Every structure is written in structure tokens, then in C-alpha cells.
Amino acid sequence: MPDNPQSEQPRRRQARGERRVAQLLEAAANVFCTTGYTAASTNAIAREAGVSPGTLYQFFPNKEAIAVELSSKLMHEMRESHGETLALVDPAASVADVIDTTIDRLIDFTCRRPEFFALVHGPDIPGRIAEEHDALHLSMVQRVEELVAAFLPGAPRADVERVAQVCLGVYKSGLELVLAREGAERDAYVREIKDVLIRYLEPLVEQHGSGTPAPATH
Amino acid sequence: MPDNPQSEQPRRRQARGERRVAQLLEAAANVFCTTGYTAASTNAIAREAGVSPGTLYQFFPNKEAIAVELSSKLMHEMRESHGETLALVDPAASVADVIDTTIDRLIDFTCRRPEFFALVHGPDIPGRIAEEHDALHLSMVQRVEELVAAFLPGAPRADVERVAQVCLGVYKSGLELVLAREGAERDAYVREIKDVLIRYLEPLVEQHGSGTPAPATH
């Protein structure tokens, strides 16, 4: 065991260096956004940031590290924002109200951080990022599961998980439609995907409120 | 398909050549599927097909042409299958019945052709394919719009389009969830996404007047 596991040498970084890193990450966000991970060249990222390739490699060991740092930053931000959004749901509110406020908050965040959506949806991203994203997705599923479980007390775990997955899937596909629109049209689409979710969930809740067990599907 | 309508030089092709083309397209489907378009190397495709790079270029002018031919073949197949599925919908049936049979057919097809889904969803595909796919998507939207319009007679065009887009979006996200499952779990997810669509559409239909949609005109 020659060296400690994660923490490296105390590589002191000057203010200039911090600025460069931020600059490079922003440039990387742009380039990854427009060309995808594989097609983005490190030289292009350096050029976009207005520095030389050598400078880029002063701060990142390799191309993957750039994407990993960028995405983990975005995911951390998203985990905080979305986690908070899903956590402060009023459990006594109606399904319609919960959906309404929650969807508004989630969409608001994503509209303000379009890089995230663009970066994470490529099929050519390195494994590290895919894993992180899977973990993020999983944690969101779990939070939604908690919400669903609160609305469907006593429902089988498999049912709760399925409902949560479907809700997230509907939300994601709606997000894509919403992001492709603007103004009034965008609002109409937001309204529409809320309706989809509300109409999907309300019958489930009603069925469960009367003490009737699992939905009579299959 | 013995000849091309707007063909070029009369490049006669022997049976061996036809076999090679099919072999190469299949290999390309595999490689594109697993690595995406950009990361897939023509050498790898040739190797997968068991031929030399030179042989590959005997039959395709460049890498893009391979992807274009492969995808246009898949899209043609899909257009036929899905077009037929959406065309032979019984306009007198209930929303629930229409959704039930239609979703079953669409999902059946996609389960049998997983390459398509994998190939077309990359962000790094060449422009030609993206255009073709957009055209395919558009034609599907239009068919769904026709269906929706039949169920919502007199609804504004913008509303009909939005409903159609949302339906397709929900279907696609459901497809992703379904393809990631197997057996009984898959069936449960299929049932679930049908429910989402039915519960979304039924109130719209009822709201628009008579429960019986556009009767067979005259």
C-alpha cells in the first residue's frame, strides 16, 4: 500500500488554476452538448476555452475525467434540487396538487440546466458516468416510490416500484416534448403531462383509499 | 429487389455479392447496436462479417452508406408494420380496445427488431438517418393524429397534435421500460402503459360529446 486510496498529493491550486478549471468545464459542457462525448475532441475543448491542449491536461488527467467531473457536478446539483423537491411534498395534499407543484419544480430546474439533459443522454458516455447516472436515477425512483407508497398504503412492493418507474418514464418523455417547445405551447405541454400523470394516479389512489387491496390488473 | 429505379452504372451483382451485402448489414447492425455509430469502425464491421476492409468497400462507398442502407431498411419495415397497425384500427371500437390492440402490435414488432431501437436513438448518427427518422416519426404522428381526430371530432388542430405527441411520447418511454423487462414483469409494464394511455384519453373523449366516436360516415 504505497499510497492512500483517493486523496492525492496536496496539489496546491492557485486562483488562476481554479478559474481555468471552471473555464474548461464550461467549454466542455458546450462542446459535449453540441457534439456528444465521443465526437468531442479535447483539442476542441481547449480551443473553446481559449487555452492550449497542454494546459487542459494540466488540470485533467484525461478526456474521461473532464466528462466525469462535469457530470458529477451536474448530477450533484440535480440530486440536491430534485431531492429537495420530492422531499418537501405535502403528504396530506391531493394527488393533483402534488403532481402540479412537483412537475413545475422539476421542469423548472431542467430548463435552467439544459447541458445535463444533453450530456447524460448520449449512448457513448464512459461507464463511470453511466453508473453515476444510474445511481441518480435509482435514488429518484426510490423517492418517487416513497411518495407512491404513501398514496397507496399496503400495495405490494412490485406494484409500487412499477408505478414509480412509469411515472418517471412519463415525466421524462414529457420533459423531452416540453424542452422542444417554447412559450404558450410549452405551457400547454406541461399541463398535458400533468394531466397524464394525474389521471393515471388518481384511480389507483381511489381504489386504495377504500381499503381495497392491490389493483385488479392482470 | 433486382434493380434500382434511378440506378447508376449497371453494376451487375452476383449471388455471392448479395450474400456479402446481407452479411455485412447484419454485422453492421450488431456493431452499431453495441458501440453506436461513431465508435463503430468499418474495420470492426468487416471483421465481424468475416471479410477484409477492402471487401466491405466493394459494396459500400463509405461508412455512412452502411448505416443509411441499414436504417432505411429497418425504417421501411417499421413504417409498413406500424402504418398497417395504425391503419386497420376499428374506428367504431372503444378507446380501451383501440389502445389495447394497437399497443400490443407495436410492442410486438419492436421486441422482434431490437436493432432499430438501438440504432436510431444515438445522438451521433449522420444527418441523413436523422432526417429519415424524423420523417418516420412525423408520419407516425400524423397517423396518430388521424386516430385522435376521429375520437375528438371538432377539436382544434393544435390540441389534436399535442394529444398525439403526448401519446407517442408515453408509448416510447413505456417501450423503453418494457424492453428492459422480461416475462411476467414485461407484461405487467405493458398493461401499465396501456392504462396510462386509456386513462389519459378516455376523459378527453367523453368531454367531447357522444361516447360513440365518429361513426362510419354515411
Added chain:
DNA sequence: GACAAACACGAGCGGTCGCTCGCATTCTAA
């Protein structure tokens, strides 16, 4: 069998990529 066309090969060309390295410049601490 003779001949041309189609088919097959694989070394290698020109190019881009991720990344390195030697060296110049700027900052910080003593």
C-alpha cells in the same frame, strides 16, 4: 480453355485523435 467482370484480400496512406514533453512564464512564500 479464354477472357472479362465481380469478388476478395490486406498492407498501408493520409488524417485525426488523445495525450506528452520540453520549455517559457507567472505566481507565492520566505
Added chain:
DNA sequence: TTAGAATGCGAGCGACCGCTCGTGTTTGTC
């Protein structure tokens, strides 16, 4: 002031990419 660390540069290395080309083999036709 000055040593040395941090920052910055950019030509260029090695690897791999899409693709070519000279050459040899198979196939169809006479």
C-alpha cells in the same frame, strides 16, 4: 530577491480511423 511550484504553450508522438489500391481468385459467358 529568488527558488520553486503552478500555470501555460504547441509541436508532435503513437494509435487508430476511414478508406484505397495493387494484386490475386472466383464466376459467368463464349
